[in-house]
Amino acid sequence: MGRVRQTLERRQLGIALRRLRVDSGRTRQEAADRLGKVRSRIAELEDGKSTIAPTDLAALLDYYEVGSDERSTVLALAAEARKRQPKRPYTDVLPRSFQRFADMEASALRVRSYEASIVPGLLQSRDYVRAVMSDGDGVWWTASSYEVEQRTAARLERQARFLESSEAREMHFIVTEEALRAVVGSVKIRNGQLAHLAALVRERPQLQLQVLPAGSGNPARGGGFTLFDFGDRGVPVGFCSATFGPSTYFDGESDVELLHRAFQRLTGSSLNTAESLALIEGISEE
Template structure:
């Protein structure tokens, strides 16, 4: 196991192995013993700062009890992590990409997120989650009740890991006004959603939500969405630009993440401040109550 430069693929592999180890109830010391290395090397592995050879990775997967498609996906991640080429963007084509995005979110110290026309997943109420998944069922994926329930559980678990993290994260969101007035599920679902955001704000001092009014000019990301994840001293920022359909694409090179962060900061400056935003959410709720 050699020391290696931290790359996006190595970070993905490390976070995946950390999740699998925790699910298996194994310690870092026990994992190190399996591959004949010190616990500190497992720490470096899970931080994306070292890599495994194929035999060592197989031994860890056996130790964690990983089988089937998930096992093959981790082996494919391991192969990508051993590549040396430097990429401008990273396209995640492997199964389970949403789980790896959630792993990145869970490991971030700061999340900066802007969405156009939809409430971001981390802020969605249960009714909104269910309705938005219902809207895509049978279109973006094969219709299945079991699959729907699995997607709902995943979204709620993702929220809990991020919003209820032992070490609170700095969370900044900008939501467009039309997302708060939107037609997801039913008027009752939208009312629940607006009140859910207000409840999150009341209970999460590290959460900032700003609303971008519909009549605002100068939005550099109109019609799209973006997320920039920061990791403190554990890695360089990672940027993500949302798409309706297709593979997830990430950016970890400084020119790209700097541009995405500038875009987010410009949108923040155009949006209402947090107090005005909360007032507008309550105002929209009152308007719809009397409609």
């Protein structure tokens, strides 16, 4: 292992290895002992500040008892991480891209997210999640009730991993009024989602929710984006999702600044939290 520039690929690899280590019940010291390294090397690897030799990576994956599917993806990601990457947006085309997004989300100390046509995934109720997955059934994957349930469970697990973390996090979400009024599944499910949002805001003081009223100026009408801040662990990262195909990450200063500017404009155009709650309750009562 050797210290290197922290790139998105190396950060994704490190975050994935941290999750796999924690899931296996191993400590950083135990992982270091397994490789004959000092503990700080494992910390640098998990922070994306160090590379790892293929033989050492294989030994770690054996030690963490990683299954064949995820193992092949991690090995492919490691191959990308070892390349000398220029500063540029990173398009994640490897398998299990959603897992890497969830890993990055779970490692962030501050998350700011804007969604144009749907309630953000972290704030979705169980019934709303299932309705969203059912809408995609037979379109984005072969029709399967089992697949719908698996994807629903994965999203709920992602929520628990982030929202129930013992680590202090800041959360700021902006959602459009159109997304709140949209009927997903049924009016009953939509109203249950609105009640779920109101309860989350009241129960979690670290959660800031704003609604962008219909007819407001909107510099991001084309789709949603997320900003991740990591404190001293690394530079901020922007994420832009796609309905179909790979999503894109940005860690260049100028690119992230554009997303920050858009979020600031949306913040200024949106209702404050109290006004947003009043609108949410008003839609439900209609």
